[in-house]
Amino acid sequence: MTARLVVLVSGSGTNLQALLDATADPAYGASVVAVGADRDGIEGLARAERAGVPTFVVALGDCADRAEFNDRTLAAVAAHDPDLVVLAGYMKILAPHVVEAFPMVNTHPALLPSFAGAHGVGEALAYGVKVSGVTVHFVDAGVDTGPIIAQEAVTVRDDDDEATLHERIKTVERRLLVDTVGRLARGGRPKIEGRKVVLP
Numbered sequence: 001m002t003a004r005l006v007v008l009v010s011g012s013g014t015n016l017q018a019l020l021d022a023t024a025d026p027a028y029g030a031s032v033v034a035v036g037a038d039r040d041g042i043e044g045l046a047r048a049e050r051a052g053v054p055t056f057v058v059a060l061g062d063c064a065d066r067a068e069f070n071d072r073t074l075a076a077v078a079a080h081d082p083d084l085v086v087l088a089g090y091m092k093i094l095a096p097h098v099v100e101a102f103p104m105v106n107t108h109p110a111l112l113p114s115f116a117g118a119h120g121v122g123e124a125l126a127y128g129v130k131v132s133g134v135t136v137h138f139v140d141a142g143v144d145t146g147p148i149i150a151q152e153a154v155t156v157r158d159d160d161d162e163a164t165l166h167e168r169i170k171t172v173e174r175r176l177l178v179d180t181v182g183r184l185a186r187g188g189r190p191k192i193e194g195r196k197v198v199l200p
């Protein structure tokens, strides 16, 4: 069986591209059935269109309030009947009933639980850490607080700025996300004991 992925993006979509490239191989075990975004005109959507994958946009500014935003996002995702939802640089916080509706993973450019939130790379750098990295985790109702599935470290260089560090993290991130999503797609249900996740 091929797992159905819905991928949500807010930006350039290089993580999405890595997933699209991986799904070209049937042995990967998953295909991207739709790409959604919280804004129009982004490269992430253009990548989906070039790959012939259906897209949708639900923008907060087009909704009366957050409740409508969440309900419309939920409906748009559900319409594609996903086995797994992947947040790949999606920058909106979704309501608990949305994140609980499907198995959902997020990728974060820092080693959680340190430096959660939208500015993880810059905050890690400003803190002076010598090692940062990437975390792929299940999404729960909090901000970057769900059970961790996979992590990989990236060494911080003395001359790094936010852009150089983020680029090096993203090189690792794309590989880790593709690997983790593939394992989830092919392997069925992971074992989750408390916060501890073990992939089959």
Ligand code: GRF
Pocket: 009, 010, 011, 012, 013, 014, 015, 016, 044, 088, 089, 090, 107, 108, 109, 170, 173
């Ligand atoms: C990734 O580093 C993601 O973790 C962060 O934003 C970046 C998105 O990159 N939240 P891209 O859009 O996949 O190129």
